[in-house]
Amino acid sequence: MVLEAQNLTKQFNGKGGFKEVTLSVEKGQVFGFLGPNGAGKSTFVKTMVGLLHPTSGFAWILEKPIGTVESREKVGFLPENFRYHDWMTGKELLSFHAELYKIKNPGKKIDELLELVKLKGHENKLIKNYSKGMQQRIGIAIALLNDPEIVFLDEPTSALDPVGRIEVREIIKQLKSQGKTVFLNSHLLSEVEMVCDEVAIINHGRIIAEGKLEELLKEHTHVEMIVSDYTTELIEKISHLSKEFQFKEGKLSFKVEDKEKIPLIAKMVIEAGAKLYQLNTQTSSLEDLFINLIGKDEMS
């Protein structure tokens, strides 16, 4: 595992933060960490990179306990509220951070990264003259300086325009293809949906759902059917296999947790001698899932 947390808790005087988080991230994954504002996402990342001390529990990065210098050797981090020394030029800033990583002869790597984040030609400008988007781009370059095994990106596109967002998405995909692990904190669900393999959803400091994105979304496939010549027994059987079941004059509407149930239900309809005129399926978007889960959590 590249990242592992066991009952990790960080609270501020018994409030805020996150509680008893247990999760693991495999090598080469793009892991999305989702949650509404104030859910504890950034606190979790800051704890992982050693900026906050956990209240209880354990966590490891590349099998090194968090908080140790060794645990940060192969880590890249883009903070949410990115701010850099504005008296330096872009190139000086990258050199400074390369020196902090003890990288020898970082010139070539700096040039590559400037190219990657589309800041070539701006490297000799002072950071204070950079736009917010440019500062976020140079932050991404800093996070990749040490060729990290795991990169924590906390809202990496918050200051970027749509083109910049696509570029960051491409960088994430590129990192994944290189076998790197990306831990993505974001509340831009469409973005997460496009790049993440696994997600965890956090609300009020607790993980309320976690798993492969595909699996989580599969759990919430919406099905609509139009049938005739049905029996009451058939309708009852379908209702037992599904959730949120609704039936009115031959129209069935329900959700299934497993997509494999859809052909099974169709087979049941045919075998029961009923006529199947229409079968539509619609997989929930991450947004639907997110709102559904957060809503349920708030209710409970």
Place this chain on the structure above:
Amino acid sequence: MITIIKYTFKEMLKKRAFLLVSILSLLYLSIYAFGLSRIFEHPSNSIYDIIFQSQILSAGLFFANFIVAFLVVLTSVNAISGEIESGTIYSILSKPIKRYELVLGKFIGLSIMIVLYSSIMFLSVVGLNIWFGSKISFGWDNILKGLFFFDLGPIVFLALIIASSSIFSTINTGIIAIMAYGIALVGGVLEQIGTAMQQSQVGAFGLKSGESLINAGIITSLILPTDVIYRKMTAELLTQSSGISFMTQGLFGGMSQPSIYMFIYIFFYVVFLLYYGAKRFSQRDL
């Protein structure tokens, strides 16, 4: 840590505060030089003149020391706290470095710059006095020892500010620095008055009051020993190889010299402040 030292030094040079203090210093040295040119216009060799000249030198060093302290506050009050408040610390401390390296790196980087600046100020004031024909005969040992103590005071002050900046906010550190420096200054003056009262034998009541003032001065020296170091500097600079000392005269000199125990205390004072500041900083949530 070398990276932190290097970039701290670079940052100070680029700070507007450094430019401001440099201009202020040049202005001060120009005015001082103009004053000296008038004072030394009609040279004489009387003992009163030499005493007066020692006072002019002491006054020059006193205000130079004050400007250096001003620079120390302006450039270091936000050394650590400013990084936290602006958020630049996140990208630094998520790197494989220990937090104490940041505290020590900042301290050493700032110390190098302050020693350079302080030395220039000291040598300029002493050099101007020699240039304009001061009758005080300085030996190299006087100048080097004086320089050492002139540089030591700001370093001790810097240790207090760095420790405070590692624990408290920039505003609180500013308050602590100014209050501590003020207390040390007032305490030093009280101690001098106390010593003068004892030496002038103003009766039993005067002796008792003098002792109380000396004790008050010692306590303030324990809070921030900059004044005591300044007095040691004037003693080293103005005590001639013959044993004659001009330092016992006037407002800017010193009537009592700090003991060796005070310097042992100063050594542990700096070590403790840096250790405590780094320890508390390491325990902080950022």
